[in-house]
Amino acid sequence: xxLAESVRASGRRLTLQRQLVLDxxxxxxHHVTADEIARRVRAKFPAIGPSTVxxxxxxxxxLGLVTHTHLDDxxxxxxxxxRHPHGHLVCRVCGEETEIRPAxxxxxxxxxxxxxxxxxxxxxxxxxxxxxxxxxxxxx
Amino acid sequence: xxLAESVRASGRRLTLQRQLVLDxxxxxxHHVTADEIARRVRAKFPAIGPSTVxxxxxxxxxLGLVTHTHLDDxxxxxxxxxRHPHGHLVCRVCGEETEIRPAxxxxxxxxxxxxxxxxxxxxxxxxxxxxxxxxxxxxx
DNA sequence: GAGCCTATCGCGAATGGTCGCAATAGCCTT
DNA sequence: AAGGCTATTGCGACCATTCGCGATAGGCTC
Numbered sequence: 001x002x003l004a005e006s007v008r009a010s011g012r013r014l015t016l017q018r019q020l021v022l023d024x025x026x027x028x029x030h031h032v033t034a035d036e037i038a039r040r041v042r043a044k045f046p047a048i049g050p051s052t053v054x055x056x057x058x059x060x061x062x063l064g065l066v067t068h069t070h071l072d073d074x075x076x077x078x079x080x081x082x083r084h085p086h087g088h089l090v091c092r093v094c095g096e097e098t099e100i101r102p103a104x105x106x107x108x109x110x111x112x113x114x115x116x117x118x119x120x121x122x123x124x125x126x127x128x129x130x131x132x133x134x135x136x137x138x139x140x
Numbered sequence: 141x142x143l144a145e146s147v148r149a150s151g152r153r154l155t156l157q158r159q160l161v162l163d164x165x166x167x168x169x170h171h172v173t174a175d176e177i178a179r180r181v182r183a184k185f186p187a188i189g190p191s192t193v194x195x196x197x198x199x200x201x202x203l204g205l206v207t208h209t210h211l212d213d214x215x216x217x218x219x220x221x222x223r224h225p226h227g228h229l230v231c232r233v234c235g236e237e238t239e240i241r242p243a244x245x246x247x248x249x250x251x252x253x254x255x256x257x258x259x260x261x262x263x264x265x266x267x268x269x270x271x272x273x274x275x276x277x278x279x280x
Numbered sequence: 281g282a283g284c285c286t287a288t289c290g291c292g293a294a295t296g297g298t299c300g301c302a303a304t305a306g307c308c309t310t
Numbered sequence: 311a312a313g314g315c316t317a318t319t320g321c322g323a324c325c326a327t328t329c330g331c332g333a334t335a336g337g338c339t340c
Contacts, residue, residue, distance in 0.1 A: 013287055013336045049290045089258050108248040118229050120269035129260035153306045153317055189320045
């Protein structure tokens with residue numbers, strides 16, 4: 001199924017703005033904010049408004065074409081959905097971000113599935129805590 | 141150490157506003173939003189501004205007297221720090237919130253401590269996913 | 281290709297939260 | 311009890327995001 005087909009199959013329309021937002025997310029190397037996406041789209045389509053970017057990100061998210069993650073308590077970060085999944089550790093003291101292999105999350109996911117019949121998305125929010133270095137400093 | 145002493149020991153001052161914010165959080169039965177706290181404080185001190193409430197919640201958080209949790213992607217919820225810790229499961233389809241026993245989180249916390257020397261706060265953000273009921277509906 | 285239905289757009293206002301600034305007021309010293 | 315240092319306050323502006331609205335434009339049918 002092509003992009004146009006899968007968009008229309010959900011009762012949505014394939015607008016130029018929607019294509020440009022998807023394109024900007026797919027081109028981005030890392031997790032990117034809505035504002036960064038808006039700036040990149042505006043290079044080709046200056047009239048796009050912020051709410052259009054947010055609404056399209058949400059639509060593309062529901063279509064399974066992009067995803068978002070909450071790394072800190074401030075801005076949401078977006079990325080393409082077809083990459084290998086991974087979790088994030090974020091230190092609340094120094095702000096350091098570490099990616100972790102999904103295997104680490106899988107054990108817990110299994111437990112939530114078994115004990116609560118709940119299918120968790122453990123990559124949705126970063127795990128906050130205190131990193132190795134900041135923990136050593138505090139305990140000394 | 142009394143409240144006044146522990147506040148001052150951190151180089152902070154014990155203002156009336158700060159006491160009223162702490163009092164409002166301690167009286168609240170459940171997780172409560174900053175706006176709800178503001179409204180309760182205004183009953184006794186009408187002139188308090190929203191930023192003062194936010195700043196005091198942050199200060200009391202750093203002092204270890206209150207904590208906050210992110211249940212959904214919208215508002216932050218505050219509660220007293222001296223209660224038994226617990227995690228939250230939130231369904232992204234129907235919004236249902238379930239509390240889970242800390243034991244479920246402990247296994248994963250141990251793994252992050254061992255493999256990454258990272259001390260996680262797994263109660264800080266709710267775990268989002270799909271609950272039992274919504275999972276059954278989707279697969280049928 | 282024209283017409284119609286309605287998803288989507290751009291805009292401006294609203295929401296939840298943070299920040300910079302001048303005025304106020306805790307708390308320490310005397 | 312008075313003075314001084316500076317943490318804190320209230321205010322207004324700003325940031326990230328959502329929402330309601332009238333105007334625009336996809337995409338189906340003919």
